[in-house]
Amino acid sequence: MKAIIVEDEVLARQELAYLIRTHSSIEIEEEFEDGLDALKYLQSHEVDVLFLDINVPSIDGVLLAQNISKFQVKPYIVFTTAYKEHAAEAFEIEAFDYILKPYSESRISSMLAKLEAAYRQQQQPVQEESKPAIRKVNLWKNEKIIVVDSDDIYYASAQEKTTEVITQAETYTMNVSISEFHTRLPGESFYRCHRSYLVNLSKIREIIPWFNNTYLLKLTDLDVEIPVSRSKAKEFKQLMRI
Numbered sequence: 001m002k003a004i005i006v007e008d009e010v011l012a013r014q015e016l017a018y019l020i021r022t023h024s025s026i027e028i029e030e031e032f033e034d035g036l037d038a039l040k041y042l043q044s045h046e047v048d049v050l051f052l053d054i055n056v057p058s059i060d061g062v063l064l065a066q067n068i069s070k071f072q073v074k075p076y077i078v079f080t081t082a083y084k085e086h087a088a089e090a091f092e093i094e095a096f097d098y099i100l101k102p103y104s105e106s107r108i109s110s111m112l113a114k115l116e117a118a119y120r121q122q123q124q125p126v127q128e129e130s131k132p133a134i135r136k137v138n139l140w141k142n143e144k145i146i147v148v149d150s151d152d153i154y155y156a157s158a159q160e161k162t163t164e165v166i167t168q169a170e171t172y173t174m175n176v177s178i179s180e181f182h183t184r185l186p187g188e189s190f191y192r193c194h195r196s197y198l199v200n201l202s203k204i205r206e207i208i209p210w211f212n213n214t215y216l217l218k219l220t221d222l223d224v225e226i227p228v229s230r231s232k233a234k235e236f237k238q239l240m241r242i
Helices: 010-023 035-042 061-068 084-092 105-130 178-182 230-240
Strands: 002-006 027-032 049-053 076-081 097-100 136-141 144-149 153-158 163-167 171-174 190-194 197-200 204-209 215-219 225-228
Touching: 002 010, 002 035, 010 027, 010 049, 010 105, 027 035, 035 049, 035 061, 049 061, 061 076, 076 105, 097 105, 136 171, 153 178, 163 178, 178 190, 178 197, 190 225, 190 230, 197 215, 197 225, 225 230
Parallel strands: 002 027, 002 049, 049 076, 076 097
Antiparallel strands: 136 144, 153 163, 153 197, 163 171, 190 197, 204 215, 215 225
């Protein structure tokens, strides 16, 4: 897990960082004294958990948490404060926990164990859902039908009236358009990056910025460069989180 700490008291921040590192495997990416600086960081960086003091400069912890609640990907929020009266307001924002100062090491340790367990449980279905679907595909070679796993296909390229399908070891010719061939593949695994190219996302090894805000893709095991067209560049950036 990746985390940031937002705390304007130096000693409290140092103590909390020490306890997190001692009692968990959570990586502290950054530490902030100011709520606005933390918000700016979170607008361009994803973290899994935010340890947030309620009384911080510029934007207080509650207001910062309200802004974060509008994010598409929301980190866990653990509030830290010396004041019990903020507890109800904190849990209205669906905070994971609310820790009072001065810190109790046993309380922090217990919270961190529950936090990591919740994170693992949350990630498990995501990992299973994100596994590429493997579908059998019929390809033609020397007037024979060869049945291959879709994941063995690296890319396909449109020719005049046919589509060439490339695996690590073979090139196959299909008497269908590249659009038609795309419908035979798992949509979550294959991306139409150019009007003439279809690429297996799991085979991309390197993304090279090119002219006019386009890209070239290098694939694992093959000496080939696949273009990403200008019309697809924005969508591709979002897909690959560039």
